Amino acid sequence: MALLEIKDLHVSFYTDAGEVKAVNGISFDLERGKVLGIVGESGSGKSVTAYSVLQILENNGRIVSGSIRIDGQELVGAGEKVMKTIRGNKISIIFQDPMTSLNPTYTIGRQIMEAILLHTDRTKEQAYERAVEMLRLVNINEPEKRMKQYPFELSGGMRQRVMIAMALACEPDILIADEPTTALDVTIQAQILELMKSLQEELGMAIILITHDLGVVAQMCDEVIVMYAGSICEQGTVDEIFYNPRHEYTKGLLNSIPTTATKDQKLKPISGTPIDLLNLPKGCPFAPRCENAMKVCINHPAEPMVINENHVAACWMNVKKGIEDGNIVLNSKADDIKEGGGQL
Amino acid sequence: MSSKNNNNPLVEVKDLKVYFDINVGFLKTKPLKAVDGVSFSINKGETLGLVGESGCGKTTVGRTLLHLYKPTDGEIWFDGRKIENKEDLQILRKKAAMVFQDPYSSLNPRMTVSDIIGEPLDVHRMYSNKQERRERILELMDYVGLNSEHASRYAHEFSGGQRQRIGIARALAVNPDFIVCDEPVSALDVSIQAQVINMFVELQEKLGLTYLFIAHDILVVRHISDRIAVMYLGKVVELADAKEIYDQPLHPYSKSLLSAVPIPDPETARKSKRIVLSGDIPSPLDTPSGCPFRTRCPYAIDKCAESMPPFEEVSKGHYVACHRVKEIN
Numbered sequence: 001m002a003l004l005e006i007k008d009l010h011v012s013f014y015t016d017a018g019e020v021k022a023v024n025g026i027s028f029d030l031e032r033g034k035v036l037g038i039v040g041e042s043g044s045g046k047s048v049t050a051y052s053v054l055q056i057l058e059n060n061g062r063i064v065s066g067s068i069r070i071d072g073q074e075l076v077g078a079g080e081k082v083m084k085t086i087r088g089n090k091i092s093i094i095f096q097d098p099m100t101s102l103n104p105t106y107t108i109g110r111q112i113m114e115a116i117l118l119h120t121d122r123t124k125e126q127a128y129e130r131a132v133e134m135l136r137l138v139n140i141n142e143p144e145k146r147m148k149q150y151p152f153e154l155s156g157g158m159r160q161r162v163m164i165a166m167a168l169a170c171e172p173d174i175l176i177a178d179e180p181t182t183a184l185d186v187t188i189q190a191q192i193l194e195l196m197k198s199l200q201e202e203l204g205m206a207i208i209l210i211t212h213d214l215g216v217v218a219q220m221c222d223e224v225i226v227m228y229a230g231s232i233c234e235q236g237t238v239d240e241i242f243y244n245p246r247h248e249y250t251k252g253l254l255n256s257i258p259t260t261a262t263k264d265q266k267l268k269p270i271s272g273t274p275i276d277l278l279n280l281p282k283g284c285p286f287a288p289r290c291e292n293a294m295k296v297c298i299n300h301p302a303e304p305m306v307i308n309e310n311h312v313a314a315c316w317m318n319v320k321k322g323i324e325d326g327n328i329v330l331n332s333k334a335d336d337i338k339e340g341g342g343q344l
Numbered sequence: 345m346s347s348k349n350n351n352n353p354l355v356e357v358k359d360l361k362v363y364f365d366i367n368v369g370f371l372k373t374k375p376l377k378a379v380d381g382v383s384f385s386i387n388k389g390e391t392l393g394l395v396g397e398s399g400c401g402k403t404t405v406g407r408t409l410l411h412l413y414k415p416t417d418g419e420i421w422f423d424g425r426k427i428e429n430k431e432d433l434q435i436l437r438k439k440a441a442m443v444f445q446d447p448y449s450s451l452n453p454r455m456t457v458s459d460i461i462g463e464p465l466d467v468h469r470m471y472s473n474k475q476e477r478r479e480r481i482l483e484l485m486d487y488v489g490l491n492s493e494h495a496s497r498y499a500h501e502f503s504g505g506q507r508q509r510i511g512i513a514r515a516l517a518v519n520p521d522f523i524v525c526d527e528p529v530s531a532l533d534v535s536i537q538a539q540v541i542n543m544f545v546e547l548q549e550k551l552g553l554t555y556l557f558i559a560h561d562i563l564v565v566r567h568i569s570d571r572i573a574v575m576y577l578g579k580v581v582e583l584a585d586a587k588e589i590y591d592q593p594l595h596p597y598s599k600s601l602l603s604a605v606p607i608p609d610p611e612t613a614r615k616s617k618r619i620v621l622s623g624d625i626p627s628p629l630d631t632p633s634g635c636p637f638r639t640r641c642p643y644a645i646d647k648c649a650e651s652m653p654p655f656e657e658v659s660k661g662h663y664v665a666c667h668r669v670k671e672i673n
Contacts, residue, residue, distance in 0.1 A: 041533035155624045185397035186560065187621050190604035194620055212534060215563075215606030219613040238610045256538035257608050258567035260590070266545070267567070269538030273503045 001072055002029035003173060003206055004053070009066035011045070011052050011230075020277045022048040022061070024230040024285075030174065035200060035207045037221035037238070039214060039253075043274060045230040046210045050176045054091055055083050070174070089119045092167035096179035098159035102151040108135075109147030112166045119170040134165040138195060157188035161195070168199065175200075176208045181216065193220060214257055218242060226250045229275045229285035232304070236311035246313035249286045284316065292317060353385035353421075354522055354554045355409065360418035362401070362408050366629060376629050378404040380578035381418075383655065386522075391548065391555040393569030393586065395562055395601070399628060401578040402558045406524040409556065410440055423521070438468055441515035445527035447507035451499040457510055458495040461485065464517040484513040487550075488543060505536035512543070522554045529564060541568060562605045566590050571661075574598045577628060577636035580655065584662040594664045594673050597637045635667070643672050 011023035023045040030036050038046040051057050053068055055075070068075040070090055075083070095101040103111060112131040116122055122130060128147075135143035138161040151159055160180060167175055177196065181189035197220060200207055209220055217224055217238065224241040226234045226249065234247040245251045252270035272289035275281075281288060287297040294316060302314040322328035360382045363375040379401040386392045394402045407413050409420060411433055420427045422436050441464075444450040451460055458481050464470075471477040482492050488509040499507055508528060515523055525544065529537040541564065547553060559565045565572060566586055573583040574597065582595040593599045600619040607613055621640045626632055632639050638648040647667050655665040666672075 041535065157624060185625075186562070186604045187397065187600060188624070189606075190618050190620050191622075193606070194618070213606060214534070214608035215613075218608050218610045219606045242608070242610050253534060254608070256535045258538075258541070258563045259608060260566075267538040267542055269542060270535035271539070273505065274533065274536070 003032045003071065004030040005067070005069040006049075006053070007067040007069075009049070009052060009068065010064040011048050011057070011061060012064050013058065013061045015060060018278050021280055022230050022277060023052065024280070025066070026227070026230070026232045028225055028232065028235060030206050030208065032173070032206055033200075033204050034223060035197075035209060035221045037209045037211065037217040037224045038227060039211060039217055039224060040227035041212060041274060043229070043277060044227040046227050047178055048230075049227075050093065050178055050208060050210055053176065054087055054093060056087075056093075088115055088167075088172070089170050090172055091174045091176060092170070092172040093176040093178060094160070094163045094167050094180050097183050098156055098163055099183070101163060102159060104151050106150075107147065108149055108151065108154070108162055112147075112162070112169060115166050116169050130169060131165075134169050135162070137168070137199070138162075138165045139191075140165070155188075156184055157191060160184060160188075160192055164192075164195065164199070168203065168205075171203065172205060174206045174208065176210070178210045179212070180209070182211070182213070189216075196220070214242075214253070226253070229277065229280060231285055231301075232314065233286065234311075234313040234315070235304075236307070236313075240308075240311040244307075244311065246307050246311065246318055247286075247315040248290045248292055248317060250313075252289075252291075284314075294320070352388050354388045354390075354423055355556070356385040356419075356421035357405075357409070358383050358419040358421070360405070360408065360420065361416045362404050362413055363416045368629075374629060377578050377631060378628060379408065380631075382575075382578075382580050383418075384573055384580060384583060386554055386556060388521075388554055389548070389552055390571065391557050391569045393565035393572040394556060394558045394575060395560065395565050395572060396575035397560065397601075397625060399577075399625060400575040401628075402575050403526055405575070406442070406526050406556055406558050409524055410442055411436065412442075438518050439520055440522040440524070441518060441520040442524045442526065443508075443511050443515050443528045446531055447504050447511055448531070450511055451507060453499055456496050456498055457485070457490070457502075460499065460510060461513045461517055464514060468518055470518065480517070484516055487516060487547065488513045503536075504532050505540060508532060508540055509543070512540075512547075516547070516551070520553070522556070524556045524558070526558045527560065528557075530559060530561060537564070544568060562590075562602060574601065577625065577631055579636055579652075579665065580663075581637065581666070582662075582664050583655075588662060594658060594662070594669050595637075595666050596641050596643050596672065635665070643668050 007027045008025050009023055010025055013020040013022055026049065040046045052063055063076055066076060109131055112134060113127045116127040116130050132143045132147060135146055140146055140158065140161055181192050184192060211217060221238050224236065224238050225232055228249050233249045234241060241250060245254060255268040256270060258267060270289055275285055283299050284297045284302050287293040297316050302316045304312045304314045305318050306312055319328060360379055362379040363377050365373040366376045368374045382405060394405065396402045404413060408415050425432060427436055461481050461484050462477055465477055465480060471480060485492060490509055529540050532540060557565060557568055569586045572586045572589045573580045576597050582589060582598045590602060593602050600621050603619045623640050626639055634650050635648045635653055638644040653665045653667040655663055658664050658669055
């Protein structure tokens, strides 16, 4: 049994303009001690997925259906009392912006101790010891002095270290890191990523790393999920996703980033504009921007297809290829697949 | 983009200093040295990339070039003319423009797209009748890939990428020779970012533009620039050809900055060794003596605290400011 199992999760936000379907039926497992990257553009549902696991969605957001299990325990519909034993204890989260996620009116020490006192039965003295120990663990020098300081006295990188110390104080099984280094400079980002990686190896927790930066994914992750418009396009080991992408969106994404090889060449961007979540297309959500969209893509969402044991992708192009190679027998949708390849 | 090595500078900056007075107590101020003695030149048709971390002064350099901030000291030359008085400024403002980072806050929400793009035309009286104005606006919109039917809409109706296109069309309105691009793609999603980068390249080829491209994303800067300048705490520490500086950085700060960039390739990421710097950037209110980088530099010696290393040409077109550049490379 996997540590975290998500099955057919649907999450919606109810706004004045209508229902925004932020997550549309995603399923994945997370094994103990693994680093899972979730990549996608803004609005792809990557953060919403993470917030759903902890049930810290905005007031107008709701898990419509699906199942989230940690260690076999169902979390959807579990209620606030159960969630309080999960948050911080079993699953912790660090947010993107270390400037706003600490309370400016409390000292660093008090904020870390609060988390420890809430989730464990340590005494105040023990909690203090533990907090100092955690600050030392995340390489903050003079931890005793820092305990008495307020967030405004620390730099951005230091605050993110404090957030990590706080998140790890109760030894969670899963750490969710939501764009943990996006607000930081590159050299500070390198420090934080290095720290997360070494702590992960030391403490053996699993990490869900949410990011839009494919460079960070390549450096940190064992497995990757690529999301677009609330659906999973493709899922696999980091090598499979980077070297054998099997979804048109992933391919487009990889072609859009400047690399050492693209100097003096034009980048190959994905055409079109990001999707409007209020009006999702009925077929594949990426079809309107896809260069190779076929008739079937417009009308039917693609089912996840197993590419190999380390790789699943939901793209009709794989079905088309399968038919051409003779691995898939024609069915009723075959005419749609043959029609209009790359011409829509 | 082959490097344009013709010695024909459009923009020249000599020992530029920009200090801001910061209140540090009752009636007491202290200079914040945002830019502290920067010199470089940009040739016609060239793109100079300017990289560095937040607070290093790269945006201040860009803004001061257009006199949005008044330089404390130093000279700015544009097209062979020293920018000193109001008259010079008027000429500069017609020849140089700026594209801002945040497409959400840099466009007036009460103005339609055609008014946003047309405003610079109004200011500089660059048309003789309404018909001409309208044609010019439509031409500009066409340059940046916006539909003519978008002209009467408001900025909030557009996505981030499209807004940035509006901002670029506005910058192009005065028919400039030189554009300061201040983090123009960092607020955009990866797929949209690539569209806008390509547009910058196409416009440069079509209109013969010269860019100062300021960004913190080194992969983007490397892609678009002919030469790159690396800034740290108000000083340019290294300046060289884009490929050369990326493949063979000589200054210890450039080395660690470039090695810290996450490369979107798992194989390379596993093999590459990062030089992780300890500590944070010192406050620009209280800069270290001598070389600004010495507090974090793994190679720092006593000499580094005593004097600022000169900005010297170590090989053709490759400038470095480091006392120990010969020993450590």
